[in-house]
Amino acid sequence: MPDLIVHPAERPLIGSVPVPADKSIAHRALLLAALATGQSRIRGGTLGGDVLSTVGALRAMGVRVEEPSPGDLVVHGAGLSGLRAPDGPIDCGNSGTTMRLLAGILVAQRFAARLVGDPSLSRRPMERVAKPLRLRGGRIEGQLDPRKIGEITAPLDVGPLPEPHVLSSIEHELPVPCDQVKSALLLSGLYADGPTFVREPIVSRDHTERMLTALGVPIDSVGAMVCLDAARFSGALPAFEIDVPGDLSAAAFLVAAAQIVPGSRVTARRVGLNPTRTGLLEVLRDMDDMDGSVAVEIKGEALGEPTGDVHVASASSGAGLRAGRAGGELASRALDELPILLGLGARARGLTEVFDARELRAQETDRIAAMASVLGAFGLRCEERTDGLLVEGRPDRPLDAADVDSRGDHRIAMTAAVLGLAAGGPTRVRDAGCIATSFPLFVGTLRALGARIEVEGARAA
Numbered sequence: 309m310p311d312l313i314v315h316p317a318e319r320p321l322i323g324s325v326p327v328p329a330d331k332s333i334a335h336r337a338l339l340l341a342a343l344a345t346g347q348s349r350i351r352g353g354t355l356g357g358d359v360l361s362t363v364g365a366l367r368a369m370g371v372r373v374e375e376p377s378p379g380d381l382v383v384h385g386a387g388l389s390g391l392r393a394p395d396g397p398i399d400c401g402n403s404g405t406t407m408r409l410l411a412g413i414l415v416a417q418r419f420a421a422r423l424v425g426d427p428s429l430s431r432r433p434m435e436r437v438a439k440p441l442r443l444r445g446g447r448i449e450g451q452l453d454p455r456k457i458g459e460i461t462a463p464l465d466v467g468p469l470p471e472p473h474v475l476s477s478i479e480h481e482l483p484v485p486c487d488q489v490k491s492a493l494l495l496s497g498l499y500a501d502g503p504t505f506v507r508e509p510i511v512s513r514d515h516t517e518r519m520l521t522a523l524g525v526p527i528d529s530v531g532a533m534v535c536l537d538a539a540r541f542s543g544a545l546p547a548f549e550i551d552v553p554g555d556l557s558a559a560a561f562l563v564a565a566a567q568i569v570p571g572s573r574v575t576a577r578r579v580g581l582n583p584t585r586t587g588l589l590e591v592l593r594d595m596d597d598m599d600g601s602v603a604v605e606i607k608g609e610a611l612g613e614p615t616g617d618v619h620v621a622s623a624s625s626g627a628g629l630r631a632g633r634a635g636g637e638l639a640s641r642a643l644d645e646l647p648i649l650l651g652l653g654a655r656a657r658g659l660t661e662v663f664d665a666r667e668l669r670a671q672e673t674d675r676i677a678a679m680a681s682v683l684g685a686f687g688l689r690c691e692e693r694t695d696g697l698l699v700e701g702r703p704d705r706p707l708d709a710a711d712v713d714s715r716g717d718h719r720i721a722m723t724a725a726v727l728g729l730a731a732g733g734p735t736r737v738r739d740a741g742c743i744a745t746s747f748p749l750f751v752g753t754l755r756a757l758g759a760r761i762e763v764e765g766a767r768a769a
């Protein structure tokens with residue numbers, strides 16, 4: 309796996325760039341296109357490794373997915389009951405979304421399938437999705453997790469759906485917001501003979517609800533409650549076309565890089581601006597001393613998803629940030645951006661705090677522990693909490709040049725690379741190949757903006 313050598317920024321980052329397709333939207337578009345009747349078109353530009361895992365899974369079940377030109381996918385829908393039994397285990401790679409959402413679909417099929425993942429995905433908790441799917445009549449078993457009583461991990465064995473081949477209604481309350489579980493339940497609800505009712509403590513990202521609604525599926529949402537009413541569902545999904553917007557979670561690294569390199573002017577073009585995802589931009593508004601260094605320009609819509617450009621213009625003095633705080637619903641709406649938010653805290657005046665974010669410990673790696681170690685390597689003082697982290701910013705002098713390991717987590721690798729721009733010497737990010745999971749052109753994009761980054765060993769990230 310390659311290492312990145314990131315050099316301290318010597319000049320502002322300047323430019324207007326695209327970002328890869330929103331991973332959450334692309335996964336859902338692919339899954340729903342596979343279950344639709346007819347031919348759907350999904351234009352996404354660059355697709356990260358996680359989305360390619362979903363493509364591979366669908367192909368393994370006999371769905372024809374063609375790519376007439378790079379990033380332009382044509383999916384020949386198999387219909388709700390047209391998936392075929394795979395020849396072997398379905399590899400979900402590093403993608404939690406692929407595994408959990410597929411579980412919701414596979415549980416309703418008349419064949420059995422095994423879902424496997426890479427070592428990181430094979431450590432992530434799966435009982436949260438298996439339990440409610442079992443409660444509505446599905447079969448789903450995993451491996452007992454020796455680290456926690458009652459927990460299971462992949463490989464997951466899903467299906468076949470026992471007689472009478474229909475899932476029952478369910479009313480499920482999630483103890484913590486988790487969109488992947490909510491989405492798995494809603495997708496399984498397409499195969500149920502009664503309503504699917506999901507309640508969360510705080511609303512998690514709502515891409516599934518938006519896309520199902522845009523396809524005519526009866527979804528009713530009130531606050532953090534959502535219901536799919538099977539009685540009003542026609543029993544078929546129409547084929548569709550979508551231009552998947554760019555991923556705000558990828559753009560977040562460019563926004564942060566522009567914020568910490570003084571005098572930068574960066575635009576991330578046509579990114580998804582779903583309000584359940586824009587928490588980072590809101591925290592940044594509070595952290596912004598310049599008032600208005602981050603501006604959002606809404607430009608359009610894609611299957612119910614608002615899209616637009618994000619512009620950043622940072623202070624030329626480099627003294628533009630004060631400490632920020634993200635907890636509660638804000639932390640949920642910035643879930644995947646919390647590592648880079650802590651990175652921004654490293655360059656802000658005062659103590660930046662992330663709390664109510666225990667979920668970070670159950671992702672690709674324990675992101676709280678990983679960020680404590682990354683920030684420590686850059687010479688910052690921080691305090692790890694069960695549900696978050698506190699970092700004391702150092703805006704007035706360069707960070708220590710660091711040598712950090714990504715732990716195989718794309719968001720940790722990109723956060724460390726961005727921090728390297730503000731260090732006093734070259735920073736090494738080890739095992740950076742994982743970046744391709746969500747942002748294959750990350751290095752090229754930062755270089756295009758003016759950063760100096762070298763790739764050492766293996767293929768470029």
Ligand SMILES: O=C(O)C1=C[C@@H](OP(=O)(O)O)[C@@H](O)[C@H](O)C1
Pocket residue numbers: 331332333405485486487488489491512513643644667
């Ligand atoms: O549904 C999705 O597309 C995702 C949901 C989030 O996790 P939760 O299921 O914990 O909300 C997020 O971390 C992940 O990157 C993508």
Ligand SMILES: C=C(OP(=O)(O)O)C(=O)O
Pocket residue numbers: 358402403404405406644671672719746
């Ligand atoms: C947690 C992530 O994705 P997933 O859960 O799909 O692996 C992520 O992309 O940060």
